[in-house]
Amino acid sequence: MSLIDLSKQIAIGIDIGGTNTKFGLVNHRGEILAKGSIKTEEYKEVEDFIDALYTNIKPLIDEASHNTTLDGIGVGAPNANYFKGTIELAPNLPWKGVVPFAELMKEKFGVPCKMTNDANAAALGEMMFGAARGMKDFIMITLGTGVGSGIISGGNLIYGHDGFAGELGHTIVKPGGRKHWSTGSEGSLEAYASATGIAITAKKFRAEFPDSMLNQYPEESINSKTVFECAEKGDPTAIEVFRYTGQKLGEALANFVMFSSPEAILLFGGVIKAGDFLLKPAKLHMERNLLPIFRSKVKLVFSELDEADAAILGASALVWENK
Amino acid sequence: MSLIDLSKQIAIGIDIGGTNTKFGLVNHRGEILAKGSIKTEEYKEVEDFIDALYTNIKPLIDEASHNTTLDGIGVGAPNANYFKGTIELAPNLPWKGVVPFAELMKEKFGVPCKMTNDANAAALGEMMFGAARGMKDFIMITLGTGVGSGIISGGNLIYGHDGFAGELGHTIVKPGGRKHWSTGSEGSLEAYASATGIAITAKKFRAEFPDSMLNQYPEESINSKTVFECAEKGDPTAIEVFRYTGQKLGEALANFVMFSSPEAILLFGGVIKAGDFLLKPAKLHMERNLLPIFRSKVKLVFSELDEADAAILGASALVWENK
The missing domain is CATH 3.30.420.40 (ATPase, nucleotide binding domain)
Known part of the structure; x- marks a missing residue:
């Protein structure tokens, strides 16, 4: 047959x-x-x-x-x-x-x-297999050592004319902002919302707040995992690290939504272990920067696939x- | 037959x-x-x-x-x-x-x-009929009273899940920046790069520079056309109005390129009469904010269609x- x-x-x-x-x-x-x-x-x-x-x-x-x-x-x-x-x-x-x-x-x-x-x-x-089954328009953001992205529009990946589309981690969220350690660009999303960026923010914030629990760790142990541990214990500085990161992420997401109007944005990668410490401010600042026509429509969800x-x-x- | x-x-x-x-x-x-x-x-x-x-x-x-x-x-x-x-x-x-x-x-x-x-x-x-004939990936930006956009990816318009994709005029180019007269958002591209935005910039700049030719016009005559007239006569303040506008536009364009990696960006609308006063700084700041992989690849061109x-x-x- x-x-x-x-x-x-x-x-x-x-x-x-x-x-x-x-x-x-x-x-x-x-x-x-x-x-x-x-x-x-x-x-x-x-x-x-x-x-x-x-x-x-x-x-x-x-x-x-x-x-x-x-x-x-x-x-x-x-x-x-x-x-x-x-x-x-x-x-x-x-x-x-x-x-x-x-x-x-x-x-x-x-x-x-x-x-x-x-x-x-x-x-x-x-x-095909995860949280976006059945969706034709969504954006995937991977928050790991760097920030990567994949954009699905009308059921297809956006490749661009040269195959390199979807470098959302390198879009500028704060012109003239933090210099990227590798690309040299100023104020890119990756400079703030990657694990590397979060560690930089945490080191800066703990220096400003001597009482923070973050000061109990040696310099090389400051990463998104230890910041999360301190945030869970209620350390305001650690919570502020994720709030600040979430704001930058949310502002970037608003711009992405006004580009391709996705049904959902999926977040993936080690950094999402921060959970609501990151997700809540991200959602707040995404909604705040959206045109009314896009508000309360875009799902902001974590990936369902085993990492x-x-x-x-x-x-x-x-x-x-x-x- | x-x-x-x-x-x-x-x-x-x-x-x-x-x-x-x-x-x-x-x-x-x-x-x-x-x-x-x-x-x-x-x-x-x-x-x-x-x-x-x-x-x-x-x-x-x-x-x-x-x-x-x-x-x-x-x-x-x-x-x-x-x-x-x-x-x-x-x-x-x-x-x-x-x-x-x-x-x-x-x-x-x-x-x-x-x-x-x-x-x-x-x-x-x-x-179908203009400067983008034969292109499958490009972005059209209309610079008029407002800033509109249409995004073509793989030969198709990006509509998004709800049909409202492509509101690039409302993406934020300067977080916490100029408040939009209608949407209330802070620092959107439209607040700077539309004819309305250019008039606001011109009024602000001429107040700072009493010697500017722009001060020879009554308040209600300040628009992108009169700024262009002054720029052509060599008025540094008028030239700076377009340079500032071009910088904001170029920074926004860089972000758009890293989204969909278009072959070209087409500019259209009354504001493009400013010509190189606008185009040169826009190109400079677009290139400056791009990842190396995208540099010197994207054509920045004016529409060929009769307005x-x-x-x-x-x-x-x-x-x-x-x-």
Whole structure:
């Protein structure tokens, strides 16, 4: 018979990070059938890296293949270009220049390979398997070491003319504001709302308030986790760190809403562990800066995907995008 | 024979403004075959307004109809909802509440009617007939009494989940900045880069610089046109008005680029008569605030459409969108 049994189709999802690369076999229901990881930084040549991926993934495919079809490979990676299938000038990866990654993968594995940046992949994952199921217009914001984003409009990712759209972490929320440690821009969202930005804010605020619990930690322990611990114990300075961060985030979100009028904004990443300390001021300042026509309409929600699996699921969703 | 002769297909484009409503018969090449206008504000009931449109447009259709086919009607109007075909709570139009405008038009004219806001229509017009022919990713910014926008991504307008996407004039460029005379928001792009905003800036700056030529005009004559006259004569204060405006515009454009990574940004409307006085600082501050990956890639250009016809062309383009 010619009907395709969707439940038998699988994809490989690969999430390339500066330190680790995670991969998994995913089915159409978003179940990870098998997974593993290798150390990205151990492979100075991209060919060796791909050989190592093959050596690790092939046995998983073979094990699953007696009753499944491999549709393709999806890859989420920093500075990945969707249109060209390349990784371009990624500062945190060992391979320099423009790497034709998708082509090399296709040659090795014999199936199509699609790629995009990690936040775009996460947005696809949310749409296919997570909190954004059934939504056609939403924005995904990842709040981790940096701030990433993926924008879905009319059911499709916004790639832009060159494949690099959706760098919302680098939009300016405070002109002339805090200088970004890496890009040098002044007042970007990432400079405030990333884990790195929160640590900077916390160090600044604790110096101004000698009574703050934050002063009981050594300098190198100040991060969004320790700020959260102090906030939970009621430390006003720690609470103010998240309120300040939430205000900057909310102001940025208002601008994003007036751009693409999404049904929801999904927040994802380590920083969201701050919960309502961050979410409440973010929502307040988002609403406050919106035109009346947009107010009380946009859901601001946390991701439903397990953080450890989300990147793999998101990358695998790339295989089934627009199918 | 069954081939369709595109050159024989026509659409009606209607641009509804607070004072005047302009309409025209447009062919596939973007030629306006006939046009006219009525006074919007004379019709307190929307039914009377539509009757007047019919009375004025029907003879034009009849005259053209011996060798053409009318494909439909496209309408650009403030607060028009693309998905519902309604005009909703438009403060500058005589009809209150939610008006099912497209439905009423279809009943009267017997052809399909599509509508969207005026800036979105202008963007479609640029893509079909103007400077954006062949582009799939660009942003149209209209700088007039207010600041409007239409965003094209992957060849389609971004409508958002509710049809109201693309209100870039209301994004905040300076948190806590100039209070908007109508929305009450603080520091929006429109508060600085609209003709209204430029007049406010000019009045403020001329008070600070008693030597400025701008002080030779009575208060009510200060507008972007008189500021341009003074700038052309070399008045440093007038030049600074546009430089300041251009900086705010450029900072906003940088954020828009990092959202949808367009191939070009098209500027349109009365304010662009300021030419390089505005364009040069806008480009400088856009580039300055962009991530390196986006720099020197985005064209910043003025619209090629005749301003008097652009709104009609844009509205008519709605009929052929996605065809």
